[in-house]
Amino acid sequence: MTEEIIIAGFGGQGVLSMGKILAYSGVMQNQEVTWMPSYGPEMRGGTANVTVIVSDERISSPIVHQYDTAIILNQQSMDKFEKTVKTGGILLFDPNGITHPPKRTDIKIFAIDGVEEATRMGNPKTFNMIVLGAYLKIKPVVKTENVEKGLRKSLPERHHKLIPMNIDAIKLGMEKVKEFSL
Amino acid sequence: MGELKLMKGNEAIAEAAMRCGCDGYFGYPITPQSEIMETLMLAKPWETTGMVVLQAESEVASINMLYGGASCGKKVMTSSSSPGISLMLEGISYLAGAELPCLIVNVVRGGPGLGTIQPSQADYFQTTKGGGHGDYQVIALAPASVQEMNDFVGLGFDLAFKYRIPSLILTDGVIGQMMEKVIVAESKPRWTDAEIKKISGTWATTGKTKDRERHVITSLNLESEKQEIHNHHLQAKYREIEVNEVRFEEFQTKDAEYLYVAYGSSARICQKSVQLARAKGIKVGLLRPITVWPYPTVRLSELANQVKGMLAVEMSAGQMVYDVRLAANGKIPVSHFGRYGGVIPSPDEVLVAMEKFIKEGK
CATH class of the missing domain: 3.40.50.920 (Rossmann fold)
Structure with a gap:
C-alpha cells in the first residue's frame, strides 16, 4: 500500500500539522512516511500545502505531481490541485469559501463542513482534525488508535490534555463526511 | 540501536551534531536551512554537552570562527545555503590550505544571486570544482534521505579528521525541509583535551609544551618552492581520498x-x-x-x-x-x-x- 496525499489550504488552518499527525500515525504502525511542506514565503492567510506519503515499502520520490488523494481547503488550492488527482482517486474538500466546486467525473469527491462543525464544537482549532477524520473515514490508511499515539508523540506534554478533544473532532469528521454530487 | 524519530532533514543535522560530540556550531540564518541553528538553540547543548552554538554576525565571521575552532583540534561546523556559502568560499579555501578538519553544510537553493529559496542542485561546480581559489578539494557527501542527513554528520567529521580536510554535506531544500523516519545514534561525549592531543596533537594548537616546536596554522607560504611542495602534499592526499573514499x-x-x-x-x-x-x-x-x-x-x-x-x-x-x-x-x-x-x-x-x-x- 502506498498513499500519496496533498493537503492544501490557507496558512494557519493547520494544514502542515494535519500532515504531521498523519505522518506520525504512519510511523506508529511501522510504515514508511515522508512529509514535504511547501516552504515558500508563506504566512497566515497565504496558501500552504504539504505532501504526505504513507507506504508499506521504502518511499522513492518524496515529490510527486499526481496524488491518490487531495484534501483541499480553499479556492486557490482547488484551482491548483483538482487536476492533480489521479483517475479513480479521491478529492475531499470543505465547501466553506469554495466558489467553484470540483467538476471532475473520473474521481470520487467528498465534502466535509469542517469550519462549520468546528464552530459548532466551540473550538475552531479542531478544524483540521475534523477534516482528518473525514479523510480517515474515506481511506482508513491509519487506525484511529495510532492517530492517538501519533498525537501523544508529536504534541508536547503540556498539550496532552487536548488529545481527547482532538479524537472527538476526528470522530465527528468521520460521522459528518458525505459524498459530493455534482 | 538508537531511538526512532520523525524529523526534518535540517533537524536531523542538528541532532546528529549534538550526538556526535560536536564542540561548536557557528552560523548565520538563511532559508532553507535555518532549522539547523533553531534546533540547536532550542536544545541548548551548552548546558549539557558544553557544545557552543553561536549566531555570528555574518557567514564570513562564521567560517573564520570555524578556522579558529578547527585550529585547536575541535570538532566544529557551520551550515548555510547557497548565497551564504558563496560568502564563505574564501574561508573554505583557507581551511583547505591550512588542512583544517571541519564540517560545512550547504542546503542548496536556486540561484544565481539571491535567487529563490526553493530547492536546487546548482552548487555542484562550486562544491566539487573548487569554488574558492587555489587547487583544493573538499570531501562532499550528498545525502538522499533524512537518515543520511543524520548519518553524514558523523561520517563527515570522521573523514575530515582522518585526512585533515574540510567535509561538506551537499544537500538541498527538499531533503532539508522534508520529514522522514530517522534512527538517531547514541550520544557520544565531546573529546577531552587529552583525546584531542592524541588525535590532533601533532598539528593542532593545543598549547605549546617545552618538548615540542610551536604549531603554526597558516595557509600562507611566501616561498613558492615551498608552496609547490605543500601543493604536492595536498594533491597526494586528494589522490589517496579518490582511491579510498568513493561512495555510491x-x-x-x-x-x-x-x-x-x-x-x-x-x-x-x-x-x-x-x-x-x-x-x-x-x-x-x-x-x-x-x-x-x-x-x-x-x-x-x-x-x-x-x-x-x-x-x-x-x-x-x-x-x-x-x-x-x-x-x-x-x-x-x-x-x-x-x-x-x-x-x-x-x-x-x-x-x-x-x-x-x-x-x-x-
Whole structure:
C-alpha cells in the first residue's frame, strides 16, 4: 500500500500539522512516511500545502505531481490541485469559501463542513482534525488508535490534555463526511 | 540501536551534531536551512554537552570562527545555503590550505544571486570544482534521505579528521525541509583535551609544551618552492581520498540498458522514474553518487561498457553531467535533464526525458 496525499489550504488552518499527525500515525504502525511542506514565503492567510506519503515499502520520490488523494481547503488550492488527482482517486474538500466546486467525473469527491462543525464544537482549532477524520473515514490508511499515539508523540506534554478533544473532532469528521454530487 | 524519530532533514543535522560530540556550531540564518541553528538553540547543548552554538554576525565571521575552532583540534561546523556559502568560499579555501578538519553544510537553493529559496542542485561546480581559489578539494557527501542527513554528520567529521580536510554535506531544500523516519545514534561525549592531543596533537594548537616546536596554522607560504611542495602534499592526499573514499549506490543496474545518474533529491525522483520505466518494460537503472567528490568515476566507466547511454538528472542547467561525460569518455552517449531555479522535476517528466534520450540517442 502506498498513499500519496496533498493537503492544501490557507496558512494557519493547520494544514502542515494535519500532515504531521498523519505522518506520525504512519510511523506508529511501522510504515514508511515522508512529509514535504511547501516552504515558500508563506504566512497566515497565504496558501500552504504539504505532501504526505504513507507506504508499506521504502518511499522513492518524496515529490510527486499526481496524488491518490487531495484534501483541499480553499479556492486557490482547488484551482491548483483538482487536476492533480489521479483517475479513480479521491478529492475531499470543505465547501466553506469554495466558489467553484470540483467538476471532475473520473474521481470520487467528498465534502466535509469542517469550519462549520468546528464552530459548532466551540473550538475552531479542531478544524483540521475534523477534516482528518473525514479523510480517515474515506481511506482508513491509519487506525484511529495510532492517530492517538501519533498525537501523544508529536504534541508536547503540556498539550496532552487536548488529545481527547482532538479524537472527538476526528470522530465527528468521520460521522459528518458525505459524498459530493455534482 | 538508537531511538526512532520523525524529523526534518535540517533537524536531523542538528541532532546528529549534538550526538556526535560536536564542540561548536557557528552560523548565520538563511532559508532553507535555518532549522539547523533553531534546533540547536532550542536544545541548548551548552548546558549539557558544553557544545557552543553561536549566531555570528555574518557567514564570513562564521567560517573564520570555524578556522579558529578547527585550529585547536575541535570538532566544529557551520551550515548555510547557497548565497551564504558563496560568502564563505574564501574561508573554505583557507581551511583547505591550512588542512583544517571541519564540517560545512550547504542546503542548496536556486540561484544565481539571491535567487529563490526553493530547492536546487546548482552548487555542484562550486562544491566539487573548487569554488574558492587555489587547487583544493573538499570531501562532499550528498545525502538522499533524512537518515543520511543524520548519518553524514558523523561520517563527515570522521573523514575530515582522518585526512585533515574540510567535509561538506551537499544537500538541498527538499531533503532539508522534508520529514522522514530517522534512527538517531547514541550520544557520544565531546573529546577531552587529552583525546584531542592524541588525535590532533601533532598539528593542532593545543598549547605549546617545552618538548615540542610551536604549531603554526597558516595557509600562507611566501616561498613558492615551498608552496609547490605543500601543493604536492595536498594533491597526494586528494589522490589517496579518490582511491579510498568513493561512495555510491546502485539501483537496478544489473540488467540496465540505460542509466540515470543523479545525487541527493534528484536520485530519489529518478528511483521512482526507474520503477515507472520498468513497469513499461524499459530496462533503466540508477547510479547515485553518495560522494560527489571523490566521484564514482571508475564504476561509471565500467557501466559505460554495459549500458547504451547515461542521462544525468540534476536540478541545475547541467553541472555533474560533465563528470559523467569524463567517466564515459566518449564510449556511449551522455545527456542531461534538469529543472532549475527552484523547480523540482516530477518522476514522470524525468521518464519522458529518458524516453526521448533513448529514441534520439543524445
